[in-house]
Amino acid sequence: MKVVIVFNHPYDGSFCNAILQAALKGLQRASHEIDLIHLDKDNFNPIMTSADLKAFRDKKPVDPKVIEYKERLEKADHLVFIFPIWWELMPALMKGFVDKVIFPGVMYDYTNAGNTLMQPLMPNIKSVTMITTMNTPKWLYWSLFGNAIKKAMMLGTFWKMGYKNRKWISFNQVKMVTQEKRQQWLSQIEHKFSSLN
Template sequence: MKILIIYDHPYDGSYNHAILESVIQGITKANGTYEVIDLGKEAFDPVMTSTDLLAFVKHQAVDPKAISYAQKISTADHLVFIFTIWWELMPAMTKGFIDKVIFPGLTYTYKENGISMVSLLPKLQSTTVITTMNTPKLMYKWTYGNALKKALIKGTFKKTGMKNVKWLSFNMVKMVNDKKRQHWLQQVTQIFAGK
C-alpha cells in the first residue's frame, strides 16, 4: 500500500511530530511505502491568488507545487493528514492545501448538474485525518458543532467523492499525562501496522 502523508506543524518537537513518527513506524511494520509532504518545510504557499481563483473557475490549476501534490495524491492508495486544530479548525497551511490541491480538474470534477461532484482519484481507497487539540471532545462537538467534521470531512472530502474517510481526534493534549500520550502513539502505530 502506498501512503501519502500531508503533515502540517511548524515544530519538530511537537506531539504532532510524534504522531507523524508513529504513523511511519506503523507503515514500516506493515511493509508499506510512504511519502511525507511537510508543508512548512516545503514552503508551500497557501494563499489563493487571483490567478489561482481564475484557474479554479476554468478547472485548470496553475500552481506548479499544487499540481505536483495532486499528482502524488492520484498515485496513493491512502491519504493521511496530520495537523493541530487552532481556533476550532485547521491551520492556514492545511487550509491552503485544501484550497489549491483539492481542485476541480485535479482531484475532482462536477457532474452535469454543476453541483454534485465526482472524484478523479480512482486509486485512492481511503483517507485518515489525525488531529490534536486542547478542547474537550464533548465541548468541541456540542459547543463548536464539530467544525472540522462539517468543514473538512463532510464539506470537502466526502463532497468531492473521497471514499472511507476517517477522523482520529486527540483532545486535551496539553492536559493529559504522558502515559496517556504514549498510549495514543501506540494506538496510532497499531492502526497503521494493521493490528
C-alpha cells in the same frame, strides 16, 4: 500500499510530529510505500491568488507545488492528514492545501450543469484518514463549537466529493493528559498503521 501523508505543524517537538513519527514507524513495519508532503518544510504558499482563482475556474492549476502534489496524489492508495486544531480550525497551510489542491480538475469534477454534484477524479485513493490534536474537550468541541473540522473536512470536503471510506481520529486535551496517556495514543497510532490494509 502507497500512503501519502499530508502534514502541517511547524514545530518538530509537537505532539503532531510525534504522531507523524508513530504513523511512519507503523507504515514502515508493514512495508508500505510512504510519500510525506510536509507543508511547512515545503514552504507551501496557502494563499489563493487571482491566478489560482482563474485556474480554479479553468480546472487547470498553475501553482508548481500544486501540480507536483497532484502528481504525487495520483499514486496514492490511502491519504492521511495530520494537523493541529487551532481556534477550532486547521492551520493556514492545511486550509491552503484544501483550497488549492482539492480542486476541480485535480481531485474532483462536477457531474451536472449546475455544478452541485461532484465525483472524485482519483479513484486510486481508496480511503482517507484525518488525525488531529487539540486542547479542547471533545464534548465541548462537538456541542459548543459545532464540530467544525468534521463538517469542513470529513463531510464538506471528502463526503461531498464521494470518498466513502473516511476516518477521523481526534486526540483531545493533549496538554492536560499525562505523558503515559500520550504514549498510549502514539502506540495506538503505530499499531493502526502497521495493520493498515
